[in-house]
Structure formats: C-alpha cells, structure tokens
Amino acid sequence: MTENKPVILTADDKSVELAIHSGTIGPSCVDISKLYKETGHFTYDPGFMSTASCRSAITYIDGDAGVLMYRGYPIEQLAKHSNFLEVSYLLMNGELPSANQYSTFEHEVTHHTMMHEAFRTFLYGFRHDAHPMAMMTGMLGSLAAFYHGDLDLEDPEQRRLAAIRLLAKVPTIAAACHRYSIGWPIRYPRNNIEYVDRFLHMMFEVPSEPLMLSPVAAKALDLLFILHADHEQNASTSTVRLVGSTGANPYACVAAGVAALWGPAHGGANEAVLQMLNEIGRPENVGSAIDKAKDKNSGFRLMGFGHRVYKNFDPRAKIIREMCHQVLAELGVNDPLLEVAMRLEEAALKDEYFIARKLYPNVDFYSGIIYKALNIPAEMFTVMFAIARTAGWVSHWLEQQNDPENKIGRPRQLYTGAAARDYTPIAGR
C-alpha cells in the first residue's frame, strides 16, 4: 500500500488536505473521511459511482479491460484448473490450499451439510408456490436461531465455523426449497460425493431410482459456481458488509445478501434473461426487441446486458458462452432460445446505441440457458447464484471482522424535504 501526495480541496474559504491511498493495482482513492469535519460538506455519490467503501484484498476487477481476479489469480485460470471448493478456500483464506488443507476443508464442509430437522417444519410453513428466493431469505436468516450458542464474533474459530456452515448448508437449503415447491420429499446430503454432485443429487434424485447424471452437468455447474463466487463490492456483498458493520451475526448478514441479490438489476437478471428470451421467442423478433430496448419510453432493457463495472466484455460471459455450447452439444439439447440469444448478442454488439454505452453481455446472459439445459427451473436461477456467491459473502464478512477500520456503515444524505415549519392542528388544514 503506497501513500501519494495529498490533494488539496478548497470549499468556500476552507482548504483541506485529503490523503490519496493506492492499492496494489487499480485506481487510487481520495480519503474524504475528514471532509465533513474540516469543511462542513458531505460528498454526494448516488449508487456509489466513485466511492470505495472499504479496503479489500479478495477480488480485483478492471472493468475497462475486462479483467477479474480472485486473490490475484485470473478467473480464466481458476475456471480452467480449479474447482468451486478450492476457489472458496482461496477466497476465504487468501491462498490456494495444499493437498492436506484442501482435504481437511472438503471434509469439514461435507460434514456440515445437514440441516437441523426442525428446519423441515419451518420450510413446510411456506405456501407451496412460494418463490425459492423468498424461502432462502427466511431460511438463512433462521440459521442464527439454530447456532445461537456459537455466535461469539470475537472468537475467530466461531467466525470460521459459521462461514463453513453457511458454505455447507446453503446448497442443502436451496435444494430443499426446490423440492418442497414441487412436492418431492427432501433428499439428505450424501457425503460420498463432491460438493456440486451432491447438490445435483439433492435436487434431482428420487427415492425410487438412482440418478443418472451426465458428467457435463456437474462440470458446468462447478464452472458457473466458480464464476459467480465473488465480485468485490457488488450490491449484495456491500449489503452483507453493511449489515456486518453493525455486529449482526453472519447468518443475518448472508440472508440480507440473498435479499439484495434477488433484484432484477443484480442476481435476478438470470431469471429475467430467460423470460426475455422466451418473450422474444424467435430469431426474427430480435430486431424489434433491440429497438424496444433503445426506446427509453418502453421501460424495457435487454436483460443480461450492461454492467456497472464492466465497460467491456464481462470475462465471465466469455467463459460461460463456450461452456453453454458444450453443455447443449453433450446433452443433445437443441434449444431455440440459444439461437435467439446468439442473434440478440450479435445484433446488440453491432448496434451504435449499445456500442456507445459500452453495453456488453454480462455473466447472466448465458447462465440461464445452461441452467435450463440442466433442468433447473427458472425460479431457481437466482438461488444458484446465491449458492455460489455465499463463498464471496462469507469471505468478505470474515475480512471485515479483522478490519481495524471497520465502522458501522452509515451514509449521509442531501436533504430535499421541507424546511422547519410549524404543526397545524387537523381542524385548520
């Protein structure tokens, strides 16, 4: 971490020296923490377009160059050589595990996958047609009630254990939500298979016959989990950190992260992409969909296009695009929606509106097509994202707990309401 020459900011007749902090790579940051005290001004930055909320050593993104790295490792290398559990270890601990560290971690995660039986009663309280993201938010928040005795946040071992429990139990809970919604009996996690395979079994195995899975299914899902595992201070991770800054327990923090992820501008986009492709229906309708997306009065945006940070191809979209073709070929799926997706991508990438605004396909553009090919229902798409992002959420929460600069997150505002006025009794209004 290098410190540079400060900038001098003059507001009214007061000048203040603001330190500039530089990270390892990426833009430096002007430290405005004493601006209000020294000048009486706040900064105004809706959507945090220029605001760094913390120091973090987990993930680096260069949106203009289309670069994504976890702990310094390029996403392309991790996608090619690693697996989701190893990536989770890396995100949580900062280094790739040795063989021994990996097998201990895998053993630990595997042996925390069970849910308390009382969870079933809780699950069965939902309406049969509840959206799985609604169930996930409630179920994850309730975890704190089951581990109340292990919530001493001052104890690093209890913090680590909570992170492992979340990573281990989220797939079990997700699969249970799905099975409940379709009236299937809940499947318990099997310890003799790996993380992603175990999840697929919990989703699809029926008591009456063994599940025959193509190896490409687990391979594709593992890749999707790696690509979705973390994305620095995105909306849901920032939510986890904001809740975490109050000293709330990690289960509450992650439940809040799930709620933030649900929105269509964030993780809900993968479900919205599939709905959009279905609505477009045929390749010949792509042109009118593009025109509608460009018309500001239509209220329609191309789902799966654009990103707050990437103003270039989302590197994850490039990797997924390739896997999407592989999955469809190996599973023998001939999905007309892929043709629509290809035409849409081609048309948007050539269109001046999208070029000028640097709107490229994002990670969610292809993930929905893969999930669909794996028979994962559309309402579960954002849940899939939540399973993967749990690795990132717990890593950020763990990092925050050790951050000496951690303070309760409390933004200020530009007040635009009424100035002081006197109360009028109701008879006089």
Ligand code: ACO
């Ligand atoms: N379709 C059409 N126009 C778009 C789109 C889109 N998908 N995305 C942005 N634009 C336009 C905006 O209308 C705006 O145009 P203007 O400058 O003429 O007013 C310009 O591009 C900039 O858009 P903003 O909304 O200011 O960009 P922001 O960074 O705030 O939004 C976001 C990023 C939310 C991802 C946006 O691109 C979007 O809504 N995309 C569709 C939803 C989506 O795919 N979300 C998933 C994001 S990835 C993830 O969470 C994993």
